[in-house]
Amino acid sequence: MHNSDRLGFAMFFMAIVLLAFIGGAYIVLAKVFPYDYLNNAYQAGKALLVQRSIDDPYTETDLWRRARTDERGVTINDSEQAYQGYTLYTSGDGTYAQLVDMKGDVAHRWELPFSEVWQETPSGKTPRPDDLMYWRKARMLPNGDLVAIYIAANDSPWGYGMVKVDRDSKLLWSYKAHVHHDLDIAEDGRIATLTHDFTDEKIEKFPQLPSPWLNDYLVELDGESGDELSKTSLLHAFFDSSYAGILYATPHFGVADPMHTNSVEYLEQAQADAFAPAEGKAGQVILSFRHPGAIALVDPESSRMNWAIRGPWMGQHYARVLENGNFTLFDNLANYEKGNRSRVLEVNPQSNAIVRYYIGDDEHPFDSGLRGAAETLPNGNRLITESDGGRLFEVTPAGDIVWEFINPVRGGDKDQFIPVVSSAQRIAPEQLGADFRAVIDTTRRTSS
Template identity: 30%
Template sequence: MRITQTGLLTCDPSKASPGLTLFAPLEAHNAYLLNMAGDTVHEWALGEPVGGNVYLLENGNLLTAERSPEGPIGVNGKGGFIREYDWDGGVVSEYIDHAQHHDMRRLDNGNLLYIGWEEMDPDKATRVQGGIAGTEHNDGSILSDYLKEVTPKGDVVWEWHMQDMEIENYPLHLEVPRAEFAHMNSCFPLPNGDVLVSLRRNSMVAVIHRETKKFNWQMSDLTWGMQHDAQMLDNGNFLFFANGLSTATFPHSRVIELDPKPKEIVWQYKGSPPFSFFSPHISGAQRLANGNTLICEGVWGRFFEVTPEGEIVWEYISPHEFTYFNNDKLNWVFRCYRYTEDSRQINNRVSA
């Protein structure tokens, strides 16, 4: 897909789910709120470049993962500064962990759950299976993921470490570097306190039991192609963006709704033809109130809403670009979210 137009491309008011769409371009210092016509109706100025997830809390404040110049180098999804902004852009709170990456969530108890990197113990690193031989970091090390829950005062009250799992049971995808085990890119708190996670380089979605710190549900499927944004829907099913990297002669992405009990796909969206919809990394999806699904095709900065039958009823492409290291102009977006006017997040401050 070649970007030939930006802004609003499609809107069918009779079928689209009305609301405000939030997004924050990667590497930008801004977050934007769009109405259904594709107009920016509110924005926030951020202190550092966007590095990962950005979303609205129920009080209408903005929670961001912003890129720190410190911490691990040569990694993607880097955050480090987790900041909360009020509606007018004032900083309400800040938590710093220079190893934080990709995702973070404000819990109902006010605590913060987030993903971070740590260097694996050398003996554990030798047990990592799969990946491309010789692609560890220059010093031979491998980074692994951890989860931490911290209080508003910064006290760690719960943590989990990927390197404490049975490492041999979770091989990396054969076509990825061995520098990271396992590149967690989402952490979704479940009502019972467990955490649903996406492990990209294992093409695996799993549930971490809060007490035992073991996986009490897991599923891996190479056809997902190193997925993103695993979440639980109100009906108990799991929704995620299957990137589809290295999975076919013509790679293509899908959005999958999975019933976790029989481990069966109950709904999916893919392009027509399939290769017309493909984002090899980042990206996400959100199930909307009317049953439609909002999709962020991240590497194209494309947000579009589809009906259960797959009809596109709203579509927008971000005009905000940044310059990559080889001078390419990119408009990548990690995720986007839709909020109704009367939601707690928007509270009728602006109109859709």
């Protein structure tokens, strides 16, 4: 090839590169075809790179936190004021749940690795290793059966599915979907939960949505079979209601996950009668939407959003309706005090007034930026899950801590990390079936 030919070829090549650069820049800036395909591929590649580059699960995932104390197990136990029973909890170090007594002794344990149920994620991808998963939420039935949600670290969508196991951890059914955050079991056995999936759907009323974005769904399952009974798109429920404007409060950092729905609870008839926004209709579900800071009622039968509200909370989780007509929230961030950012609120839905709250103090700091829950017990106390602290505790209406349990598991070269905890459930012995009570008693006698 002559020198003039080489020069001509080089100039031709540079011209092609320049045109490709200009064309690529125009596609990216103008977001015209095939921008969506290129962007999706880029985002997927970036997510895969992050997902596969975990060297230290203690500092590079949200399943562990730096331990705030050397104490482990039960540290406070006021037998006169605490609601007596067993406490179920899950831990960020694995796909298991444990039932402990008031002294913190393990009465029963359930465990089922993801790899023994499925070989792929609901999206058909290679799942995270079993040691990077845990049960985000678990609920125990009186006979010892357990329903649990699998969550994986550093993946999106990050919910991996739901299972029901018996008291021996044998699989009864599985529901393969991107189930996340929460579940509730109605008195008739139906299960309400949340799923999400990426979509490229364009929403004219919400042009800020990127492509792709995560849509959340309210799903009902049959408790005996795990079959899907209904599925409601929550973004469409918002925009088909008179509360659509609430979504425009979604912060810019969360627009790809515009709702970040994080809790569900069925309203039984007594709750529906007391809770004014429900207007006496049982079967509706109260939900918490973290990013727009909203609480709402959705009827899975009609897929309609019948009520929604925003209030003086931030990053909230775990909306629960009380039979006095109020609702409670785990308010993760709105207290702003160093070491005591979190609060548990009781809110009047008609006035939006906070009628009761719990905050920490210097002796017992209270701070969980992520997750968190609060269950109101039959005696009026509240069982609080401080997830980031790896801590469960029970407080009286006056704010006195009468029971406290700190996750005994530690990790790291100096035991400086503690797994997060979530989904605490207090069960009185008389609520359990006789056969399961006998198993618990036998297990405890054998281990003692």
